[in-house]
Amino acid sequence: MVRRALASDGRPSYGSVMTEVSLAADWVVATAEALRDLGFTLLNSDRPAAPGGSQLLVALRDRPTLRHFDPELVTCWVAAEGRGRPLAIDRRSPAGERGILWGHIHVVDRLGVENRFLSFGGSLRVADVAPGLRVVRHISPGPVVRWGGHSQGSDALAGEIGAFFGRLIVPVDYAPGGEARLAAEPADHLYAAFLRDAAARRRDAAHRRAALRVDQDRGDPLGPWIGAEAARVRTLHPAWWDAAGRLLDDLDLGPEGLASERAAQERS
Secondary structure, three states, X not given: OOOOOOOXXXXXXXXXXXXXXXXXXXXXXXXXXXXXXXXXXXXXXXXXXXXXXXXXXXXXXXOOOOOOOOEEEEEEEEEEOOEEEEEEEOOOOOOEEEEEOOEEEEEEEOOOOEEEEEEOOEEXXXXXXXXXXXXXXXXXXXXXXXXXXXXXXXXXHHHHHHHHHHHHHHHHHHOOOHHHHHHOOOHHHHHHXXXXXHHHHHHHHHHHHHHOOXXXXXXXXXXXXXXXXXXXXXXXXXXXXXXXXXXXXXXOOOOOOHXXXXXXXXXX
């Protein structure tokens, strides 16, 4: 499915041009070391609160090593002129930093073989860190997860995040102002919206099981992680949490928003 752009209004656009950035020596050394024997790697994939955040690092070398997966292209979603388009990054792309949209990221080699990832969006930096080594680094306030491909499987979170993104596509494509509303939210708000959505669906499922007198479901390995992350974001980033509630209300994405939360509090 082709997704239309989420052009922001009055804020730095996710489709803005690359801006030059300075490279700290420690970042250069750490990045080169992390990719010394790899074509790509994830750091803190499901630990977005860890130092440095959740990161995807990709090495674009001037020639393939033939020892591992050798990326030559990275594609992701950006906004341009009010519409969405995939951005392709290779060794000829300008260095610098920009924002990218939520969705899928593809890491592709010279044969067209790829590995895929899902992200809530965030910053993307392209930098030359060593002779013959260009690095693409993406940092997101939410998890960056594996979504299958040549050299990897899919993370447990990928299905849940992918389903949430699928629900976001509906207002983007059909609700008046839906794409503009989404574009106005930074990646941290979208991540908080995902946590609200996931936590609320689990609460609803638990209530249904209780009403039907069904034994508690013990088959939810992601439940503890969702609960811990929702509690962390709600406690440490209340502005994210409230903005996410308003977003879900505005997009009519189910009983996860602020209005439903207030109604539940009034009933209790």
